[in-house]
Amino acid sequence: MTDIIKLTAAETAAKIASGELTAVAVTEAHLARIEAVDEKVHAFLHVDREGALAQARAVDEKRERGEKLGPLAGVPLALKDIFTTEGIPTTVGSKILEGWIPPYDATLTQRLKAADVVILGKTNMDEFAMGSSTENSAYGPTGNPWDLTRIPGGSGGGSSAALASYQAPLAIGTDTGGSIRQPAAVTGTVGVKPTYGAVSRYGMVAFSSSLDQGGPCARTVLDAALLHEVIAGHDPMDSTSIDAPVPPVVEAARNGSVAGMRVGVVKQFRGEGYQAGVIQRFDESVELLRELGAEIVELDCPSFDLALSAYYLIAPSECSSNLARFDGLRYGMRTGDDGGHSAEEVTSLTREAGFGDEVKRRIMLGTYALSSGYYDAYYGSAQKVRTLIKQDFDTAFEQVDVIVSPTTPTTAFPIGERADDPMAMYLADLCTIPTNLAGNAAMSLPCGLAPEDNLPVGLQIIAPVMKDDRLYKVGAAVEAAFVEKWGHPLLEEAPSL
């Protein structure tokens, strides 16, 4: 049993395809693992035992009939609870959607099903993806498998924790300001924010429409690439979806190399607030890249210093509008419908009771930033900063093929430490946010443990728009070199649960 859950997705798929393992056995092994450890980790909000087994049986029957199986057929996956799943609860980590059973599948959900990926259940997250620790979930925090008293990152902490605790070899996250990459960094896993528009947002509950992007999470670079290929591609249901072929990510992941590549290091991504051990592992990673044949180029991206401020105007503004539909009238929870309140009052009471503090904070910020008389100063200025950040990236990518940085300034912090200090929490996304504002692609992968706390450090690789394959080419090379150096994948050093 232990063996099955430690396999990579690629290995699992190969064993199912060859008949060495059945999809049902693989699914049962993961369901058993969930049963055994998730009470402690709390990665899942909902486990769809029956649905997962039915999907697995269908894969085995396909194989028995001699049908060709897709590259991830029968591999279990943990789905962030932000994608709609027909007939399965979707809460987005919020009380306000408690009890809602969506009548439709997100495009991403449909693609996973069409690829015969087995969906184990829905994972925990910060409410409406607002947060960097998963502490903002209305359903309680998730523990980091490296140390259950610490945060697994956020908003996609459920997905990263599921991977790091071997409850699933694949997971889906969404990244508005770092919600895939920062959880990957602090749990020693791999997470990719594809180019904006690469993965359909249809059926992904919106936080900030112009920033949100779904993406793959896994324990290896190749597994992430295989999942990337399944979920990416044009969707006519999403107007912002890019109508172009998916970059050759799997091929890149199978042919990792940095020889002859120009790799940029941005001077704005270090300094105050960065943990010493994080900087140390990052510097070692840069040295490794040089050893592997990359040319290192120093870059200056002055507008990156404004990214956090711009983000905290744009994201709340869009969220204040996106979350207006949660009014208690059509779905989800409803408060005050006792005959004594008007529809307007019911809406107000429902939102008061249904949204958590962080969500309310951002709705208020955004409402303010968009209000007449303030729009130009706030939302308008933030959009200008966004243009500047894009220009900084454009200039940078004239000089380099990819950029590297620490994914997040610190390792996993203790649950509760920053819960009452939103500004401290926001700093966790310092290095990830510029990419969301510019719309290009980025990956986080493990680059070692910080000496001072023995917790994982993430290396971020950033590529230009629609050059997502470069992330995998560089990521695979770095991963292979580290695994060779360490003698095993980093996750093997995590304590057993």
Added chain:
Amino acid sequence: MTTTTDLESYEDALAAYDPVMGLEVHVELGTHTKMFCGCSTTLGADPNTQTCPVCLGLPGALPVVNATGVESAIKIGLALNCEIAEWCRFARKNYFYPDMPKNFQTSQYDEPIAFNGYLDVQLEDGETFRVEIERAHMEEDTGKSTHVGGATGRIHGASHSLLDYNRAGIPLIEIVTKPIVGAGERAPEVARAYVRELRELIRALGVSEARMEMGQMRCDVNLSLMPKGADKFGTRSETKNVNSLRSVERAARFEIQRHAAVLNGGGTIIQETRHFHEDTGSTTSGRVKEEAEDYRYFPEPDLVPVAPSREWVEELRAGLPELPLVRRNRLREEWGVSGTDMQAILNAGALDLIVATIDAGADAASARKWWMGELARSANESGKALDELAITAEQVARVTALVASGDLNDKLARQVIEGVLAGEGTPDEVVDKRGLKVVSDEGALTAAVDEAIAGNPGVADKIRGGKVAAAGALVGAVMKATRGQADAARVKELILQKLGVGEG
């Protein structure tokens, strides 16, 4: 609600003030599907049967622009002599209301698809007035609320509300005029003529049926007064959802009188929404805006900008049909009718039917005569619109052909039309079934004439004595004897011949 409003007399109001109007017209497009999803737009379906995750605003759902909606908007813009944006975006208009599933309306804000145009409208006396167009923009309709349990049908005082989202997401084009100044006492008439002209134009473009009684076209009348000679506009009232041509005129007239009374009494006009009441022709105060509503517009991030290529715009311009005013002027000239007669044809909704009848072979005068006479009467009696009558333009043309060939006279033709309307078949079938043919057998006619002369010796003597007008009585007798199937003119001829009197 029952308090009466003080009104100034219309003449006195206009003697002291110049009215300034702004008209906002919403047109529901006749696209098969909604503006941002694939749901049907057919009217009359059971509540909430034409909905999907997108138009219900379910979590995660995203809009996709209906290309036909954009095309219709551009056509309207071109027909209104507007500039068409090379690049424009949708925007979110944020406010909470239960009939709006997302609690924002996807609309356009400072980047409308069409702007800076005009529409020439014709008044009753044929005079033309130019109405400047500020903009035409695309947006989506809301659902429909039915408030139950209150006295007024409004949300205030209702015990509960029923929501139907079938209408939510139906494409709307909002057309906004620039302030209409200089119309003076004709302002209400201009308002009416503008809305009518716009309706004709929308129909001619084929982008909507624009039936006001079905809510496919809705008008808001904004009105203010300024003292004669002033150039600074007064405070306006916004009378919402005025939904017939007559009501548009009445609402403008009422507001002119009401504003004048308030201003003359030393009061000030409050900027507010007002409701129009069809039964009394009056307006009453709606909700007073305590503070200016802040819609927090921002560009819709879920949609990409609309950037119609110049080639496409020119293609659409080239494909525009003849516009109603141009067409009316051409037809008026071709038919040689007066402006007033043309107006009557328009008011009766007969223009297209007459044109179709002419196209089917009838001469213009006959086509006009039947549609504006017999058929208009019949429609009036049955409370139907002309185009709802059970007769086609082709059938009317056939009747005129039978009259022209002498097979029918007008009286018989009326009977044929009556038969067609009663569902007895085509004109030829009715002729056969009812045996309606002009008696052209001279022998039979002569016998009937002789009989009539013999039976009315007194009348015959008068005619012989030169009173030709008395022949009518004998014609009547012959027509009666032939059950109307004789050609009256021929009968008169025969009578005068028999009695040796020449016409003259």
